[in-house]
Amino acid sequence: MSNKLSSVTYQYRNYKPDQVLTHTQLNETIAYFEDQNRLSRVALTGVGIIHGLTIAKRATETGDQFVVHQGVGITTDGDLIVLHKQLSEEQPKENIISIEELSFTHFRVFSDEKAKYSPYFYEDEEQIPIWEFCNEEDNDALPLAEQENWENMNFLVYLESYPKSEDICGDINCDNQGIEQVSKLRFLMLENERIQGLVNQDEILSKSLGIQQLIGELSPIQLMKVVHNGQNTTSLSQIDKLYSAALENGNTLEDLGKGLHLIIEGFGSILEQDEDTINLIEIYNEHVEDIFKNPSEDYNFFQYRYQLAKDLVNTYNELIIAIKKFDYFPNPKITPFPKHLLLGKLDGSGFRHNFYRSPALGSFEKGKKGINSLIKKLIALLRSFEIKVDQGLRIIPNGKRKHNDIFPSIPFYYVNNEVLIQNWGLAAEVISFYYGMGNNPLLLEYDGVDSYLIGGHLGMEGEDTFQAIQSMVSQFGLEFKVYHFDLSVNQNELKKLFKDHPACTSTGGVPKAGTYILLSQENKVFADLSLPYRIVDESGLIGSSHIKVAACSYPWISSLKYLNNLSRSIKGSVRRSGIQPRNYRLVVNSYSINENPLITGAVTLEIPFEEIHKRRMHAITEALNERFPKGLVFDFDESLKRLVITRPYDDEFKISFSDNTLSINSPSYTYTQEGMEKSDKTYRIDSIRCEELKKYRESTYVQLQNEFAPIEKDDDYGAYTGKWKLWYELIDDLMTDSRFTGENKPRIPQSIEDLPSSVSRIIARVQRSLEGSQIPHDLYLTGDWVNGSWASIEMINEYKNSTNTNDTIFRFLNLRSSLHKKDQATKASLVVVLDREIDRERMVTTLSPFTELVDVYIEVPAVRNQPRTIDTVIKLKL
The missing domain is CATH 1.10.287 (Helix Hairpins)
Incomplete structure (x- = not known):
């Protein structure tokens, strides 16, 4: 049998009026259109089983039936396979396809002598054993029950195609009839060892099976979760170790490398063969070694290296999904299954053709481009990763790609890299930490924003950064709360945070409506964490409890006249020397309550002159209260023209201010519960006036619990x-x-021989005494000797x-x-379990000589299944 597409006709003739046609001309025309039809199916649709053509066994009263359900398939020679049956005996060449199934009750030996489907049904020019399904009325039909183990065979549909012999034309020749081309659907079964021969010649099925096996080995990977608590987040080295251990113990990077190796080896045909892709494994191993295995500093910001690993893992998992979806088979060869389709076995196993679709049915080029883009992204992530300090604080919106193609945004730990930007996501443009001047993304409204990325803060002053983030939150209407903890100052507060909010995690930013936690060491920012929700301050709870409060008034460091002049200067003449200030610049140099520092460095408050012009001193006190919501309460008494500081009555505080509006060399004024000083000297003897106030608030005791309840x-x-x-x-x-x-000898003994001789000698003496008493018992060793603390x-x-x-x-x-x-040495702790309560007194007498040498306990049998002490402890039976 020759395949129709083995040679293709690409021309045919146009006929003239009254032209005498030859068989060559007619056949040429038919061949052209038939070839185009077949090519359309193979090239534009695909090959294999499109749907249906499933098989089953049906039990009936007369015996088993083999059933094939309706479906559609295309062979690699372009034949369309659809179930059909003869319309009627009067019209043997007419068939109907509006059927749901074909069923067979019998079988017979199949001979392929007419079509000669070689090499598929032949070995060494001999036909292999094949059986055909048929029904009782067919020639040589045998019941299925007579075919041993037919249910475990492999099944296929075969389109038998051959030209009908000329000798059947009868006495006259066939010149006026032509040669009939026969096509019959045959449903065949082969033994297991024979089906492999068909598979070996089937390049498409072999490739598909290889891909499925590779895909089965490519499972998604995940990083080990990092959980912060009060014990593992108390120093820079601990935090570094926390994240590096998660990477090392999970073997995630090693598994990712193995997966990339499988992809390069198994899917090279769809990968671009550029230098980077060819050398992907070497590039990956080299950068992983440099970034994760060879840290060079005492503190290596492993929190952000972990974020890189997370991006690598997510990209790798996306790559697996893209490969699994990419099931195109362009330009299939004719030879894999030109006249047959494999249907598999009844139990669902065996070899069965799937549908191998043409690129015309989907986004072939887009899918291929997406896979190669993910490979490029992996390489760009590794090459672009760099931790920089003192870059300058920036906040950018972020989200998920499914909500907006412009997301996710590129965080600060990737340097500006054109390759990374091109392959980062679906959109032509993405939001990057390195956006150009005048393109601040916080000024625009984006759909799908669910978080914010924060960067450029590493190495900066902690208090300044905290204040700057708060200002940006207020300026741009950002939906998150900010906290700042310095490890050198706020250890207990941070431990309590982890205890109350164990979901703290590292995201390189903060979720929308979440809580951002800035971490510093000696006022230098080194890390950040976040919570997916906003922390509610318990101090804001409403209730009633008693608190003794002191409200003390002091002179302010700047006179009201001076403030009035400053506030009016924005509408007057320009200052002749220096820069014309626009804000009242108040510097808080130090601030502590009960010797607990509230800041770790100087904090500068900028109060616009417009606000001072409208509200005078109240603009300043409000700025102080907003900046320090968990500190002293500041107010201004208009009648006394004095600053009022309210605090719990017995608390001590110290806060120092400088007015740097016009000069950075202004003197420092210090307020305490005792009075007021200027440059460490008493400012005024009568500077302080205090009175006692009484308030009732439940939050006071909540605060007491927060601050004084013992932690761990x-x-x-x-x-x-x-x-x-x-x-x-x-x-x-x-x-x-x-x-x-x-x-x-082991630390946990398994027998008396494992004990040190000083102890085993004593126990041996006890055992001899017990044996001499002839009292039925069991002897156990317990305590430190069996838990390893001896x-x-x-x-x-x-x-x-x-x-x-x-x-x-x-x-x-x-x-x-x-x-x-x-x-001293650990005494042996022995428990003697008696069989009978009546023997207790005799046992006490027997063991009394040893009470100075060992600790002895006597137990009796369990009563009514009540557990005994010996049943609940670690023990060794002697």
């Missing part, structure tokens, strides 16, 4: 802070110490006075002495 204290009220944790760490370390592993005479004598203070046993013995006040 142990049972010794903080006297041994951290020592209990170290105690359990040392116990764990001893378990794996070389002196208790290998050929040495100290033997041998340990104490060898290590107690060791000069190696870093030795684990030395540290364990010293901490044991400090925590437990124990310097």
Whole structure:
């Protein structure tokens, strides 16, 4: 059998009136249109099973039936496969396709002698064993029950095509009839070992199976989650280690590298063969090594390296999805399955053709471009990553791509890179941290904004950055709240935050309507965290409780006349020397309450002269209260013309101001509960006037709980802070110490032979005495000897006075002495379980000689299934 598309006719003739036509001319015309029809199916639709053509077994009263359901398929030779059956015996060549299924009750041996479908049905020019489904009325039909194990065979539909022999024309020749071209659908079954021969010749199916196998190996990956708490976020090195450990322990970057290797090896045909793609694995490994494996500084901003890893993972997962969707098979060859379609097995296994669609049915070029763009993005992410300090604070809107193609935005830890911008997302333009002057995205309204990216703040002054973010929140109407914690000052407050809000996470910004947490060390910004919701200040709760309040009045550092002149200057003549100021510049040099600093550096407040002109001193006091909502309450008494500071009666405070509106060398004024000083000297003897006020607020006691309730204290009220944790760490370390592993006796004994001789000798004496008493019993070892916290005479004598203070046993013995006040060896703790209560008195007599050497407890059998103490503890049966 020759395939129709093995050779294609690309020309035909136009006929003239009354022209005598030859068979060549007619056949040429037919061949042209038939070839075009077949090519249209293969090139513009695809090949394989488009839908249906499913198979099943149906049990009936007369026996099993093989059922094929209606469907559509296209062979690689362009044949359209649709189920049909003969219209009637009177019209044998007419068929109908409006059927739902074909069913068969019998089978017979199939002979391919007419079509000679080679090489598919032949091995060494011999036809392989094939059986055809048929029905009872067909020649040589046998019931399906007689075909052994037919349900486990492989099934296919075969379009048998051949020219009918000329000798059937009869006495006259066939010149006036032509040669009939026969096409019959045959439903065949093959044994498992034979079907593999068809698969081996099927380039499309083999490729499809290979792709499916590769895709099965390409599973999405995720980073290990990082959870902040009061123990792991107390220093820069801890935070670095927290994120680096998440990357290292999860093996995510290694898994990503392996996945990229599979993609390059298995999908090279759809990847651009540029230098970067060819060398993708080398580029990836080199940058991963530099960025994640070889940090060069004491603090390496691993929080943001983790964000890079998250972007790499997300891009890789997008790449997997894009590859899975890319199921096009352009330009299929004719040879894979020119006249047959594989239907699989009844149980759903076996080989079955899918639909291998043409690029014309989808976005072939777009999908291919998307895959290559993701590869380029991966490389650009690695090449563009760079942590810079003191860049200058910027906030940009961010969102999800499904809501707006312009999102997500490019964060600050990627330098401006044209390749990254081109391959970042779907939109031609994206919002980047490095936007040009005059293009501030906060001035525009974008659909789909669900968060904000914040950058350029690393290495800047903490208090200045905090104030700048708050100003931008107010200026641009941003929907999030800001907190600032300095590790050198606010450790307890930060611990409480983590305790109350354990969902703190690193996003490189803050969700819309969330909480942004700025972190600094010695007033230098080094990191940030966020919460997906806005923290509600408990101090704002309404209620009633008693608080004793002191309201004290002081002179202000600037006279009212001076303030009036400043506020009017914006409408008067321009200043002759220097720059004409527009704002009253108040610098808060220091601020503490009960020696607890509220700021870690100088804070500058800029109050516009227009506000002072309208509201005089109240514009200044309001600015102070808004900037320090958890501090002293500032007000101005118009009748006394004095500043009023309100505080809890017994609290002590210290706040220092400078008026730097006209000069940065202005003197500093310090206010305390005792009075007022100017440049560390008493300003005025009568500068302070106080009165006692009484208020009732529930929030006072909420505040007391927040500030004074112990956090993570142990049972010794903080006297041994951290020592209990170290105690359990040392116990764990001893378990794996070389002196208790290998050929040495283990730290947790499994038998009496594992105990130090000083203890095993004593227990052996007890055992001999118990055996001599002939009292039925069980003997157990419990306590420190079975949980690993014991100290033997041998340990104490060898290590107690060791000069190696870093030795684990030395540290364990010293901490044991400090925590437990124990310097002697651990006594054996023995539990004797009696079979009968009546034996208790005799057992007490038997064990009384050993009470100085061991701790002995006696238990009796359980009563009414009540649990015994021995059933609830760790123990070793001796």
